[in-house]
Amino acid sequence: MPTIQDVARRARVSTATVSRVLSTPGVVSEATRERVMAAVDALGYEPNHAAKSLRTLRTAKIVVTVPDISNPFFSSVIRGAEEAAQAAGYSVLLGDTRHSTEREEQYAGMLRRKEADGVIFLGHRLPDTLAELIGRQGARAPVVNGCEFSPDLGVSSAHIDNAAAAAEAMDLLYGLGHRAIGVITGPLASPISRDRLDGVRASAARHGAETALRIATGDFSVESGEREAQGLLAGADTPTALFCFSDEMAMGALAAARRAGRRCPDDLSLVGFDDIRFARYLDPPLTTVSQPMEDLGRTAVALLLDILAGRQTTPRSVTLPHHLAVRGSTGPARR
Amino acid sequence: MPTIQDVARRARVSTATVSRVLSTPGVVSEATRERVMAAVDALGYEPNHAAKSLRTLRTAKIVVTVPDISNPFFSSVIRGAEEAAQAAGYSVLLGDTRHSTEREEQYAGMLRRKEADGVIFLGHRLPDTLAELIGRQGARAPVVNGCEFSPDLGVSSAHIDNAAAAAEAMDLLYGLGHRAIGVITGPLASPISRDRLDGVRASAARHGAETALRIATGDFSVESGEREAQGLLAGADTPTALFCFSDEMAMGALAAARRAGRRCPDDLSLVGFDDIRFARYLDPPLTTVSQPMEDLGRTAVALLLDILAGRQTTPRSVTLPHHLAVRGSTGPARR
């Protein structure tokens, strides 16, 4: 692989000039510029990234960590993030943490080792390494939280209004005449789940149906949706509607309902959360809270780039619009 | 951020010794080793990655490109790849190419810029940059193809026996008495699709049903599955079974069938491909060819690491086992 020296030699100029041609062509005379470019092309020269990065202290990389990349919600957010990063000349280091603190820390460490310029973490736990960094650098720390908002962390983030969205979903169900509603949340350690639960409770209170709420805790996975729905639908006095905090769990719940002999939406209304691409292809098509997943990723990257460019003095949190996609899985409560 | 100089100064040794303590502790005396480690801990020193990489010409990064990360098949393969890479001390640069040649080339270029040590590409097109590299370095080129096997490319790859798998799926349908079978393939530019189609044809020939085959071309997406299924199910003389080359397309086909008033499996049997995590949660649970997706990713990484370690002289192609997961979406042909 040719180096800048080789190019310089071939073009009969110094390495400084080659470097200038490549980064600030304006200051070089037309003749030399052409000579250098010819040499670059002839040799197929590409600047060595490590050398550049060592000198400039920039890596043009950002780490994006997710608890589980095979989850469609996360993979869509990542997709948006990758797109925005790429467009800005950055590339994405993928960290699939599998919910493990150790892996989270490991990826956060890439910042200390100068392997990446910034981190976007799509989980609810703030790794210690990053917390420490934020303690030292405050809002200038190149850290952004995607989709989970924890104001106390002092970190910029992109998210929707989870409480309002959850309340809308519940309002829909109450409007359809449902009273006894089962809710399958995500892990309560996650602020996202707590916010949504707040919205659920607020709506229930408005409709005087707080005592009729049945709350179960899942972990956003299909399996947990199936399991928790099975629990909620067993025995007497079962809910006539279920609200799941992810579409995946709603899919599991749908399967559980089928097995329990409850037809959707006739015997059981079902609402999901996220609006993954498969939601509308279920039978019946799933009513769900639609999140702008790719946009969440793009926005997170935009926030990070702002910090990296020094355009950011205080943590900023961007709320993106959501909407309730009403489809076939919700219907009037049967008496 | 402290450098190796700072550590050396504090421990009253040379930078060479610090480096040795960190990479080959055996050759350093116990006393100095402890002194250096104390300094490392006290300063919170971490080696600068760019400097290390410049000197050693290793980046400890691999690029993995996918046509669409939000596709569950690819995200699962990536998950396996990330796991294996991480375990071996490598991290993954994610390239979501969105089926664009330009982006593919861009990511392939990371190899030339020494931004990554190797590339795994999960698509059927071999970027020019990589083809050229393979032309120069042959089997020592750090390039592996995941899941799509094209022997003529001269690239190591991990995959299943697509022809055999597709034939098994067809055999199942013929065994159930189906004659007129619709097949929705992926893009025919992809060897994976062609291999499967060969298997389909072979099975049809064995059952003397070649003329009853109805072939449509999709692009692996839900939408294309729905569209193509709609076409196949329109008019008279429609197939009694559909075999889709991805579970996503099978989901789309299921929706199309529903809309056409065909019940599954009573009026129409349906077989998918991949066995994504949602397949068993559909209604009816989807019969599908189960691929070891994460294992494909892990294997691709293992192949790449072999090349990087110089343990590889000729392209190697690993065939992983698949199996037909027979579920509720297939049943006897109605007369």
Place this chain on the structure above:
DNA sequence: TAGGATCATGTAATCGATTTCATCATTTGC
């Protein structure tokens, strides 16, 4: 036409690690 401004280019320091080779102290072998 002298003196300053402007422009194009080169020299050399620098980024932070790794690693070769040299040096010196200690053992070991005979």
Place this chain on the structure above:
DNA sequence: GCAAATGATGAAATCGATTACATGATCCTA
């Protein structure tokens, strides 16, 4: 008890770029 082997450490070159500063040429202005 002396030469040779062994062991621990340091000095300095090196990886390949960027960039501050210096230099020389050309141009303008009074």
